[in-house]
Amino acid sequence: MADRTLVIGDKRYSSWSLRPWLLLKMAGIPFQETLIKLRQPSTQADCLRYSPTAKVPVLIDGALTIWDTLAIAEYVAETWPEKHLWPADRVARARSRSVVAEMHAGFADMRREMAMDCISVLPKPELSAGAARDVARVQEIWQSCRAEAAGGPFLFGAFTIADAFYAPVATRFVTYQIPMTGTVQAYADTILSLPAMREWIAAATREA
Ligand SMILES: N[C@@H](CCC(=O)N[C@@H](CS)C(=O)NCC(=O)O)C(=O)O
Structure with missing residues (x-):
């Protein structure tokens, strides 16, 4: 063990x-x-x-x-x-560290107003301007990363630390019925359909 x-x-x-x-x-x-x-x-x-x-x-x-x-x-x-949990390419690695740092240090309004509850679908909340800005910024990050990514469906192609950091936000967008289209929806679907994510959510359901 x-x-x-x-x-x-x-x-x-x-x-x-x-x-x-x-x-x-x-x-x-x-x-x-x-x-x-x-x-x-x-x-x-x-x-x-x-x-x-x-x-x-x-x-x-x-x-x-x-x-x-x-x-x-x-x-x-x-x-x-x-x-290879950071991208191999130096430029992509710098960008991935930036978006990870943004998640680690920021998005306080979204975090507070849309606390993770990964087994629930709740009414779409009346978001403050700050939280709405956070949601828009996350969607912008996903779009810009996916536009440049090659070699896989994740933010930098293959799965990296950046995907682990944004995975909880994919559940929040579903929980709080945040509108998603195109690339943003496709990326959220990619994350939420990972067997490991399904395992986490199934265990969360059993906890409840
Ligand atoms: N900066 C910390 C944040 C960790 C954090 O806030 N964890 C929450 C749970 S998600 C916690 O332990 N809260 C303690 C409590 O609820 O008493 C990290 O990156 O690990």
């Missing part, structure tokens, strides 16, 4: 947990899971057992603990370079 554990939150709600989980699955890197229930009186104490920030995800690889999604993704990419 792998001496590697990913500590995650509820699959239904934890968008940050989905990112490294999907990355490890898509890369075929074995790991065990420990799931902490979020939004419970015990959540903070449960998370503090693994992470100084009291947040998930956390990757525990042997003696090493990594407690931030981007740090986990970088560690995985460095440890398994043969998986």
